[in-house]
Amino acid sequence: MDSIRFTMSNNIDFSEIFNDSYDFVLRNEELFFSTFYEIFVSSSPQVKAAFKHTNMAKQNEMVRESFGFIICFFVTKIADEQLVKLAIDHKDKFHVDSELYAVFVNSVLAALEKIYPKYNNECAVAWRITMAPGIEFMKHIYDVE
Numbered sequence: 532m533d534s535i536r537f538t539m540s541n542n543i544d545f546s547e548i549f550n551d552s553y554d555f556v557l558r559n560e561e562l563f564f565s566t567f568y569e570i571f572v573s574s575s576p577q578v579k580a581a582f583k584h585t586n587m588a589k590q591n592e593m594v595r596e597s598f599g600f601i602i603c604f605f606v607t608k609i610a611d612e613q614l615v616k617l618a619i620d621h622k623d624k625f626h627v628d629s630e631l632y633a634v635f636v637n638s639v640l641a642a643l644e645k646i647y648p649k650y651n652n653e654c655a656v657a658w659r660i661t662m663a664p665g666i667e668f669m670k671h672i673y674d675v676e
């Protein structure tokens with residue numbers, strides 16, 4: 532129980548836990564993105580194959596944009612045409628199976644664990660909660676006719 536951060540009312544404040552760790556990530560962006568990408572690509576042969584023809588500049592762009600999108604979508608829940616197209620492209624153009632989104636999330640957490648000294652299970656849960664809306668959108672928007 533010692534590791535759980537209680538607020539005055541004994542609640543766990545996942546916004547605070549996320550914000551603290553995200554501040555750290557923003558101060559160590561290059562390290563975080565490169566660690567994530569390395570873990571993500573080596574986590575599954577399917578992911579490796581998907582990025583076979585992607586150059587380094589494009590990889591960096593994808594990782595940066597995807598985090599920007601995930602955080603923004605958590606706050607606004609607004610998807611413009613470009614975002615809907617992005618989700619459709621992942622399915623139809625990049626051939627991303629929906630189960631690879633779990634690999635994506637787990638790779639984010641593994642990267643965070645590697646670089647963030649205060650990483651613990653609540654921190655992992657805070658990131659899962661924050662990433663969930665964007666991940667669900669990407670996985671399911673193309674289910675809708």
Ligand code: HEM
Nearest residue numbers: 578581582585593596597600625627631632635665666669
């Ligand atoms: C919420 C999760 C994700 C977000 C927000 C995201 C976002 C993006 C963005 C912004 C791009 C650039 C699009 C463009 O240039 O048109 C991209 C490209 C790509 N993404 Fe994702 N992505 C996510 C998850 C994944 C997953 C799980 C895979 C699995 C392999 C994946 C594979 C790819 C591939 C193969 C490309 C194309 C790279 C290229 O141009 O060669 N993405 N993604």
